[in-house]
Amino acid sequence: NAGVTQTPKFQVLKTGQSMTLQCAQDMNHEYMSWYRQDPGMGLRLIHYSVGAGITDQGEVPNGYNVSRSTTEDFPLRLLSAAPSQTSVYFCASSRQGGRYGYTFGSGTRLTVV
């Protein structure tokens, strides 16, 4: 099993550009989440999904969109990138929510200039 795969690993965007961060898992996990990690901070939840077709907002959803058309994929879209979105983004998945622990991807380091 590959676990949780995130692409790309690094990305530089100009302010106002849009892009999609990809996340795929092959463990048939129902729950998937996107977090961002900023220096000196823990992880903050952006959006999450409890199954295909179901998504909801987390703590910091503004400027991001998600969709969950399949169990395996949970892409994160930046609509119009801003310097405040410079961060490291992590995708995570879990069976039936956090009670069994989350499996994390290796992250996408995004810089918006």
Added chain:
Amino acid sequence: SQQGEEDPQALSIQEGENATMNCSYKTSINNLQWYRQNSGRGLVHLILIRSNEREKHSGRLRVTLDTSKKSSSLLITASRAADTASYFCATEGNSGYSTLTFGKGTMLLVSP
């Protein structure tokens, strides 16, 4: 908002010593989890303790939970240089869909 707050923010010890990290949280939880993050990498799940448990062990890890004080501790015994990493506590709430809320982490440095 951050749910968990780890203490200390940074900890430096010698190989062979024990490392203790603490986590406090604010609201009722279903469970509390600890994760490790090596520099520049993703988080790795270490151990989960449910709200009705008081202590749990896994290898060199020992976790305690005191729900009356809304606090937890992670003890790593006989630390190794390879334990150098950041450690995060995360809580799963007990209302609505379960998501994890993370603290800011403790940075552990284990010197040979």
